[in-house]
Amino acid sequence: MREIRFDRFGGPEVLTLHTDAPVPEPGPGEVLVQVSYVGLNPLDYKIRDGSSGRAKDLALPAGTGREMAGVVIGAGADLDEAELGSRGLSVGTRVFGMRGPSDSRGTAAEVVALDADDLAPIPGEIPDEDLPRWAGLALVGLTAIATVQDAAELREGQTVLVHGGSGGVGQLLIPLAREAGAAHVWATGRAANAERIRELGAEPIPYDTGDWAREIERLTDGRGVDLVLDTHYHQTFLPSLDVVADGGRIVALPSLADLAPARERGIDARIPGIVVSRERLDHLVHGVRSGRLPLEVSQVLPLGEIATAHRQLEEGHTRGKLVLDARA
Ligand SMILES: NC(=O)c1ccc[n+]([C@@H]2O[C@H](COP(=O)([O-])OP(=O)(O)OC[C@H]3O[C@@H](n4cnc5c(N)ncnc54)[C@H](OP(=O)(O)O)[C@@H]3O)[C@@H](O)[C@H]2O)c1
Incomplete structure (x- = not known):
C-alpha cells in the first residue's frame, strides 16, 4: 500500500511516499480502516522537524499525520462483528478519528490500524463529498x-x-x-x-x-x-x-x-491537553450534523503532495483545514 514516511527529522523534503508499505495488522482493540482523507495539523510539521516534545522518543523511520476519515475494513481478533456493531463500527461503516496522544503511528497511508476508542461513525446521511471535513475534524x-x-x-x-x-x-x-x-x-x-x-x-x-x-x-x-x-x-x-x-x-x-x-x-x-473519547467525538458529530460547527476545508491535495501541504502549514495562515486525498 502507499504510505508517507520520514527517516530523519528535517524540512518537508524528508517526507517520502512509499508504494510498497505493508498493510498493518490490527492489534487488540484496534480497527483496520481504509483511509479516504487525511487531516493535517501544525503538530505534523513540528514532529517532522523534530521541534515537538513528541519527536523526542519517536523511532525513525516514522509515519506522519494524526487524524483521518475512512471505511472500516477489519478489526483485531478480540473485536468480533457483534462488538464492532455495538460501537457503531461494523465493517463497511465510514468513520473518523485521531490517534490518541500515546499512539505515535501516522495516518497518512491507504490503510491504518487505530484504537477503536479513538474512532466514531460518520452519520449515514453525510454525502461522500463532505468526507474531507470529517477527516480534519477530530484533532x-x-x-x-x-x-x-x-x-x-x-x-x-x-x-x-x-x-x-x-x-x-x-x-x-x-x-x-x-x-x-x-x-x-x-x-x-x-x-x-x-x-x-x-x-x-x-x-x-x-x-x-x-x-x-x-x-x-x-x-x-x-x-x-x-x-x-x-x-x-x-x-x-x-x-x-x-x-x-x-x-x-x-x-x-x-x-x-x-x-x-x-x-x-x-x-x-x-495549555490545553487533548482528551480523545467517544463522548467528545460524538459531541463533534452532533455539532457538525446540526450545522453549529461549520469547519471549513480550504484545500484537498493528493497524498503525494504532502510536502507542499506542510510548506503551507508552516506559513501559519491556513484557513480551516488542509486535507490529503489518500486515494489520489
Ligand atoms: N495543545 C494542544 O493540544 C494543541 C492541539 C492542537 C493544536 N495546537 C496548536 O495550536 C496552534 C494552532 O493550530 P491550528 O490548527 O489552528 O493552526 P492553523 O490552522 O495554522 O491556524 C493558524 C491561525 O493563526 C492565525 N495567525 C497567524 N498570524 C497571526 C497573528 N500575528 N495574529 C493573530 N492570528 C494569527 C492565522 O490567521 P490568518 O490566516 O488570518 O493570519 C490562522 O487562523 C498550533 O500551534 C498547534 O500546534 C495545540
Whole structure:
C-alpha cells in the first residue's frame, strides 16, 4: 500500500511516499480502516522537524499525520462483528478519528490500524463529498473542546478574545465558546478572513490593518476580556497579557508555549491537553450534523503532495483545514 514516511527529522523534503508499505495488522482493540482523507495539523510539521516534545522518543523511520476519515475494513481478533456493531463500527461503516496522544503511528497511508476508542461513525446521511471535513475534524475539534471546557473553564456571560479565529482550531473555538455561553467573542485574523470570522459568530478584529490590542481596550472600555484563547501565540501572547481583565485567564495552544510571563504577572495561564473519547467525538458529530460547527476545508491535495501541504502549514495562515486525498 502507499504510505508517507520520514527517516530523519528535517524540512518537508524528508517526507517520502512509499508504494510498497505493508498493510498493518490490527492489534487488540484496534480497527483496520481504509483511509479516504487525511487531516493535517501544525503538530505534523513540528514532529517532522523534530521541534515537538513528541519527536523526542519517536523511532525513525516514522509515519506522519494524526487524524483521518475512512471505511472500516477489519478489526483485531478480540473485536468480533457483534462488538464492532455495538460501537457503531461494523465493517463497511465510514468513520473518523485521531490517534490518541500515546499512539505515535501516522495516518497518512491507504490503510491504518487505530484504537477503536479513538474512532466514531460518520452519520449515514453525510454525502461522500463532505468526507474531507470529517477527516480534519477530530484533532481541532477535541482541542477546541479541551480548550473551552478543561483549560479555559468558560462560564456563561464571560467575554472572550480568540487569536486566529479562521484557523483550524479557531473555527471551532468560536462556535464552542458561543455554545458555552460566552457573552461576547472577538477574534483576530487577517482582514481577508474577517467575513469568515463573522460567519462563525465572533466580531472580527483584523491584526494586519490595525492595532488589535488597542481595539480590545476600546471595545471593553479598558476592562479587557475574561478569557484569551490564543491559537497563534508568537506575536500575540505577550501583548495579550495587557488585555486580560482582573481575575481573567489566558490559554495558549502551542504545547511548548512559555507561560512564565503571564504567571509572573499573576495571570492564570494554561495549555490545553487533548482528551480523545467517544463522548467528545460524538459531541463533534452532533455539532457538525446540526450545522453549529461549520469547519471549513480550504484545500484537498493528493497524498503525494504532502510536502507542499506542510510548506503551507508552516506559513501559519491556513484557513480551516488542509486535507490529503489518500486515494489520489
Ligand atoms: N495543545 C494542544 O493540544 C494543541 C492541539 C492542537 C493544536 N495546537 C496548536 O495550536 C496552534 C494552532 O493550530 P491550528 O490548527 O489552528 O493552526 P492553523 O490552522 O495554522 O491556524 C493558524 C491561525 O493563526 C492565525 N495567525 C497567524 N498570524 C497571526 C497573528 N500575528 N495574529 C493573530 N492570528 C494569527 C492565522 O490567521 P490568518 O490566516 O488570518 O493570519 C490562522 O487562523 C498550533 O500551534 C498547534 O500546534 C495545540
